[in-house]
Amino acid sequence: MAxxxxxxxxKKATVMRKLIKSIWVFNWFNSCGFAELVPVVGSRWDMxxxxxxxxxxxxxxxxxxxxxxxxxxxxxxxxxxYQQMAEPRVVLALxxxxxxxxxxxxxxxxxxxxxxxxxxxxxxxxxPPRPEAVFEACDKIFTHVKELQ
Amino acid sequence: xxKQNNTIENLFTSTPDIDGYDFYFGPTHPGSGNFGVKLKxxxxxxxxxKADPGYLHRGFEKLMEYRIPIQNSMLSDxxxxxxxxxxxxxHAEAVDELMGNDVPERxxxxxxxxxxxxxxxxxxxxxGVFSIATGFDTGFKIAFxxxxxxxxxxxxxxxxxxxxxxxxxxxxxxxxxxEGTEEKILKVLDKINEMIDxxxxxxxxxxxxxxxxxxxxxxxxxRLGATGPVLRASGMRSDVRIEEPYEVYDRFDFDIPVRxxxxxxxxxxxxxxxxxxxxxxxxxxxxxxxxxxxxxxxLKKIKLAKKLPEGEVYVRNEVARGEAAIYMVSxxxxxxxxxxxxxxxxxxxxxxxxxxxxxxxxxxxPAIYWxxxxxxxxxxx
Amino acid sequence: xxxxxxKILEKIKSTFRVDGVVQRERRIWITIESERLVKICQWxxxxxxxxxxxxxxxxWPEEDCYEITYHLWSYNEKILLTVKTKIDRDNPLIDSVVPxxxxxxxxxxxxxxxLFGVKFHGNPDLxxxxxxxxxxxxxxxxxxxxxxxxxxxxxxxxxxxxxxxxDKTK
Numbered sequence: 001m002a003x004x005x006x007x008x009x010x011k012k013a014t015v016m017r018k019l020i021k022s023i024w025v026f027n028w029f030n031s032c033g034f035a036e037l038v039p040v041v042g043s044r045w046d047m048x049x050x051x052x053x054x055x056x057x058x059x060x061x062x063x064x065x066x067x068x069x070x071x072x073x074x075x076x077x078x079x080x081x082y083q084q085m086a087e088p089r090v091v092l093a094l095x096x097x098x099x100x101x102x103x104x105x106x107x108x109x110x111x112x113x114x115x116x117x118x119x120x121x122x123x124x125x126x127x128p129p130r131p132e133a134v135f136e137a138c139d140k141i142f143t144h145v146k147e148l149q
Numbered sequence: 150x151x152k153q154n155n156t157i158e159n160l161f162t163s164t165p166d167i168d169g170y171d172f173y174f175g176p177t178h179p180g181s182g183n184f185g186v187k188l189k190x191x192x193x194x195x196x197x198x199k200a201d202p203g204y205l206h207r208g209f210e211k212l213m214e215y216r217i218p219i220q221n222s223m224l225s226d227x228x229x230x231x232x233x234x235x236x237x238x239x240h241a242e243a244v245d246e247l248m249g250n251d252v253p254e255r256x257x258x259x260x261x262x263x264x265x266x267x268x269x270x271x272x273x274x275x276x277g278v279f280s281i282a283t284g285f286d287t288g289f290k291i292a293f294x295x296x297x298x299x300x301x302x303x304x305x306x307x308x309x310x311x312x313x314x315x316x317x318x319x320x321x322x323x324x325x326x327x328e329g330t331e332e333k334i335l336k337v338l339d340k341i342n343e344m345i346d347x348x349x350x351x352x353x354x355x356x357x358x359x360x361x362x363x364x365x366x367x368x369x370x371x372r373l374g375a376t377g378p379v380l381r382a383s384g385m386r387s388d389v390r391i392e393e394p395y396e397v398y399d400r401f402d403f404d405i406p407v408r409x410x411x412x413x414x415x416x417x418x419x420x421x422x423x424x425x426x427x428x429x430x431x432x433x434x435x436x437x438x439x440x441x442x443x444x445x446x447x448l449k450k451i452k453l454a455k456k457l458p459e460g461e462v463y464v465r466n467e468v469a470r471g472e473a474a475i476y477m478v479s480x481x482x483x484x485x486x487x488x489x490x491x492x493x494x495x496x497x498x499x500x501x502x503x504x505x506x507x508x509x510x511x512x513x514x515p516a517i518y519w520x521x522x523x524x525x526x527x528x529x530x
Numbered sequence: 531x532x533x534x535x536x537k538i539l540e541k542i543k544s545t546f547r548v549d550g551v552v553q554r555e556r557r558i559w560i561t562i563e564s565e566r567l568v569k570i571c572q573w574x575x576x577x578x579x580x581x582x583x584x585x586x587x588x589x590w591p592e593e594d595c596y597e598i599t600y601h602l603w604s605y606n607e608k609i610l611l612t613v614k615t616k617i618d619r620d621n622p623l624i625d626s627v628v629p630x631x632x633x634x635x636x637x638x639x640x641x642x643x644x645l646f647g648v649k650f651h652g653n654p655d656l657x658x659x660x661x662x663x664x665x666x667x668x669x670x671x672x673x674x675x676x677x678x679x680x681x682x683x684x685x686x687x688x689x690x691x692x693x694x695x696x697d698k699t700k
Contacts, residue, residue: 202659202660203659203660203661203662206660206661208669208670208676210670211669211670211676215676215677371580371581372631372632372633372634373632373633373634374581374582374631374633374634385605387605392605392608393556393608463557463601463610463612465583465610472583474583474584474601476584476586476599476601478588486588487586487588487589489584489586491583491584495637496634496637499637500633500634500636500637504633529660
């Protein structure tokens, strides 16, 4: 006898549940993010035990980490990278400088609101944010996908 | 005022010829950090290299003109993210000399201990990133595992793991060492000794990839303005801590390691020798630590902004990467009139790198690039 | 008692006519006119000041001049000598010291050309270094106020958070 599906889900929810099981990450870090994202890869807060690895090319990645302030010159490159990623794709913005401009709010060369240039899914506050905050953000992605209808 | 220029063709500025081709070792390459180099190749050999800086330019020198010195000391740890306490110290010394502050003895010893711990932490990053760029993945994991011990120590003393929020401020330090710090520092130094024992054993793959690569002779190093470990690996015994002793460095007994070959292997192992000397300095400082005030009493309550007297100063220090200097001019108001920041990486990444990459193979680029211990934030400011 | 700094200052004063002062241990500051810069720097390099630490420009709009400073370090005597000159603010033009301290000076001058607008006569390459497609005035001059520029171009007075930037201007 055939098994009937008990729960009705939309097409987007079924696809997302199958694709987002382990997240592959492309890091586009400016300097401030380097100091706190590399320990996430390192041996104390190991991110490979959750299935996340760092890819060398944006074509393999699900998530784009933008960590730190962006300047006018580097945000153009970030847009080119975002265009090369395959759906479904998520952008996480780390740090206070992506939200409001941060410490450099009166500089002529930095970006004050990142959402004008890229569609940001989630902001992670901190200057710089702790590695545990990055894991909490990824946990929220998983919960959000599970609850999609 | 800014043109929109979003096409890929504009990233190359010249047309390639028939036998050669252009190669852009760019900012998104995992082996390069936020810095690009445009290369002209002929087969596997590099004919010329042109640096492409500016991805991190914030205009620090003019940002400091809008803020008073206590706010500037919080901004000065973001000058180079890999070594914040070293730059904190340079800025605090410049303002101290302008104002004529009298820094108490205990504060000087605490400043030296924090600066040397920051130098150890920066050399551990250098070791980790250099290993993974040349294929030795275990070194990367071990280095960043041991670095966390030092970051926990910073969090206990200053409150922040990476950025100490202007801990070394004009007049002294912001708060005293908490209870039980000295024993903790000695335990952390034992752990770092374990890591140095592992590093000194060496690895045949690393030696084959770095011996004889990227040789920099002494007259070229002086002509192109190299300082710090890059100059000491070419044979010159020069260090700001013994030429111009600042704080209390003249009371310690330490050695300056020097090597003569000038290749990537010599620069890499010089970093390990320097870590051993830093551990010696910290142990001597902990034994000689006196009691007393941790900040000049006139600056203890930092609510009002004081006027800086007129004048100009030039202060030189030795950070982990080389010679760091600040030139500060004041015209009698509370904010500095002009601050010029001179970082060691501005010279290492543009003239020295373009000189060393000429005639090298493609496969040697990571070994040459990371052996110069680059920090793109320090170059762009 | 004759210190090394005083001896060196006397030697410079007797060879060229300059004003100078010894600020403290290991610091000498001299002031010269901009036409004699290259000749004096060549003599200083042959006397042992081989390391060019930095070149910097200060903007004095009330006196209508730019002040350029060259900071030189000698490895033998362990002394820092600073050379200061003044040039015109509306048409800043000076000879380059690239023939003396080659690529070290060239990269410093390229940065100052972009940020202050100073033209160095004899520098082989003065293209843009940090900025890409910037068409405004040189950013570090005193008459280009960054906070006013941002209020006009970037910040939005209808945004609730950014309204605060418009009330207090400093």
